[in-house]
Amino acid sequence: MSETALPLPAASAGTERPARRFSAGAKLALGWEIVKGGFVELWAHKLRSTLTLTLLMLGVFALVVMTSVMDGVMDKIATGFSGMSWDGTIMLAPDQPATTEEQKRFAMSPGLRWEDLPRLTAPDPKILAFLPRATKDSAVKVAGGTEHCWVNGVWPDYAKWMNRPIAIGRGLTDDDELRRSTVAVVGATLASKLFGGADPVGRDITLEGVRFRVVGVQAPSQIFTEELWYDANGISIPLQTYMDRIDSDHKLTNVAVKLARKRDNAEVSALMIGRAKQAHHGIEDIKVVDLEAESARAWENFLNQIHGWKVVLTSLAATVLLVGGVGVLSVMLISFSDRRYEIGLRKAMGASDYEILIQFLLEACVLAAVGATLGTFVGTAVCKALSSNFPYGLVVNPMGLLIAWVSALVLAVVFGMYPAVRASRLSPMEAMR
Numbered sequence: 197m198s199e200t201a202l203p204l205p206a207a208s209a210g211t212e213r214p215a216r217r218f219s220a221g222a223k224l225a226l227g228w229e230i231v232k233g234g235f236v237e238l239w240a241h242k243l244r245s246t247l248t249l250t251l252l253m254l255g256v257f258a259l260v261v262m263t264s265v266m267d268g269v270m271d272k273i274a275t276g277f278s279g280m281s282w283d284g285t286i287m288l289a290p291d292q293p294a295t296t297e298e299q300k301r302f303a304m305s306p307g308l309r310w311e312d313l314p315r316l317t318a319p320d321p322k323i324l325a326f327l328p329r330a331t332k333d334s335a336v337k338v339a340g341g342t343e344h345c346w347v348n349g350v351w352p353d354y355a356k357w358m359n360r361p362i363a364i365g366r367g368l369t370d371d372d373e374l375r376r377s378t379v380a381v382v383g384a385t386l387a388s389k390l391f392g393g394a395d396p397v398g399r400d401i402t403l404e405g406v407r408f409r410v411v412g413v414q415a416p417s418q419i420f421t422e423e424l425w426y427d428a429n430g431i432s433i434p435l436q437t438y439m440d441r442i443d444s445d446h447k448l449t450n451v452a453v454k455l456a457r458k459r460d461n462a463e464v465s466a467l468m469i470g471r472a473k474q475a476h477h478g479i480e481d482i483k484v485v486d487l488e489a490e491s492a493r494a495w496e497n498f499l500n501q502i503h504g505w506k507v508v509l510t511s512l513a514a515t516v517l518l519v520g521g522v523g524v525l526s527v528m529l530i531s532f533s534d535r536r537y538e539i540g541l542r543k544a545m546g547a548s549d550y551e552i553l554i555q556f557l558l559e560a561c562v563l564a565a566v567g568a569t570l571g572t573f574v575g576t577a578v579c580k581a582l583s584s585n586f587p588y589g590l591v592v593n594p595m596g597l598l599i600a601w602v603s604a605l606v607l608a609v610v611f612g613m614y615p616a617v618r619a620s621r622l623s624p625m626e627a628m629r
Contacts (some may be wrong), residue, residue, distance in 0.1 A: 208535070217372065234547060237285055251567070252604055253571040254571065255513055255516040255517030256571025257571040259575075260575030262513060264590055265417040265579075265590065269453070269586075272586050273418075277491060278359075281357065284454060285304070285452055285453045285488060286287055286452075286453050286464065286484050288483075288484060289450040289485060290307055290308050290450075291481050291482055291484075302481045305481045305585055306476065308449075308451070308472075309446045310330075310448060312472070312476075313326075313328055314554060316471050318322060322460045326351075327354050327358065327407060327452040327453070328451045329352060329450055329452070330348070330438055331430070331449045332442060332443055343386065344430055347431055347442055348438075349431050349433055350432075355368070356383075359417075360425050361414070361415040362412045362413070364413035365411050369434065376434060376440055378407065378437060379408060379433070379434070380431045381411065381431070382431050382466050394411060396410045403441075405433065414427060414432070443498060452487070461488075465484040473527040514603075517608065518606070520567065521610065524564060528556060528612050528615035531615070535619075539619050539623070540622065552622075556620075557612050557613070560608040560609065561608050561609065561612075564604040564608030568600065570606040579592050
């Protein structure tokens with residue numbers, strides 16, 4: 197009896213299963229199912245998900261608020277530096293003796309006084325303006341009581357050259373100076389203490405027993421220098437009135453000099469030192485301070501401090517995000533343990549290792565995206581609440597927001613990779629046992 201060979205099946209045991217091909221629509225539908233599954237997992241384990249989302253949210257929130265607040269601080273400080281009007285300015289101020297010999301020599305000079313001004317302020321083509329100033333600690337009396345203040349004697353063009361705008365009323369005028377008028381401009385901070393929200397223009401105040409009429413209120417400004425502090429918390433009056441009514445010694449605090457060209461700094465400084473020596477019997481008891489150089493050094497110091505704060509705050513935000521990434525790892529490992537049967541069933545029905553890997557990574561990214569979204573909303577709300585404290589408002593920094601989101605998603609992928617790889621390598625028989 198002859199034997200007939202039976203035909204072999206088309207697919208032998210050693211033949212590899214052909215890879216499945218999906219259309220674009222099918223891939224989108226599968227992606228949506230995975231994302232939806234991620235939300236279902238979040239909802240199914242509320243406490244665990246809340247703890248992980250809170251860490252991710254705090255990390256994104258910290259980065260968003262930090263970068264935005266740093267931008268606002270930079271704007272605020274830059275506005276304050278521009279308000280000092282120290283560009284192209286030098287200042288003559290009394291020098292302090294460093295030795296006993298200098299102390300004896302300086303005692304022979306009357307110091308910087310009102311009587312020096314005719315010599316010091318002689319016109320020169322390299323100089324735009326002279327701004328003498330005298331300041332004295334005093335007290336002001338109003339109908340409601342007495343308040344500590346600073347009395348500042350200045351020339352009328354001081355406000356224009358040193359950027360002291362008037363918010364209410366008017367500033368000091370040349371006529372006030374010539375007439376030695378008893379009029380005053382009150383600083384913004386002092387005005388709020390003395391009069392609250394009321395309009396002080398036209399009201400009378402008493403300084404050193406002399407009654408002055410308030411003609412204006414200085415606009416609020418950021419305080420970066422002693423002069424700004426004295427102006428905000430003091431009262432400015434005509435310089436001649438100050439010398440006649442407030443200080444019989446006629447002492448000047450300093451004399452600011454505005455240069456026509458910055459390159460003439462050294463020449464004008466030498467000129468002013470020479471004039472001061474002539475006025476003080478050849479004694480050099482006056483120093484020249486380059487205010488623009490002082491401003492540049494202060495700005496450089498501020499930038500260094502800001503850099504240090506950025507490093508510290510970025511490190512804190514990165515630490516919180518890193519802990520959030522560990523939370524993602526924990527959540528995904530628990531999810532892997534809970535869904536072993538589901539993974540085995542999907543593989544038995546034809547799902548590839550790559551599809552399982554992508555499923556777990558997408559779920560980790562969903563977790564990070566939800567946390568980042570919450571952090572973004574909370575950070576935006578905080579920036580909006582703080583906006584009134586900054587000169588140009590507080591807008592969310594787009595670069596900081598982008599870095600926060602990218603960091604959260606990258607950490608989700610990195611920390612979600614291990615459970616995703618374990619899930620993709622799980623055999624169907626082992627998983628469904």
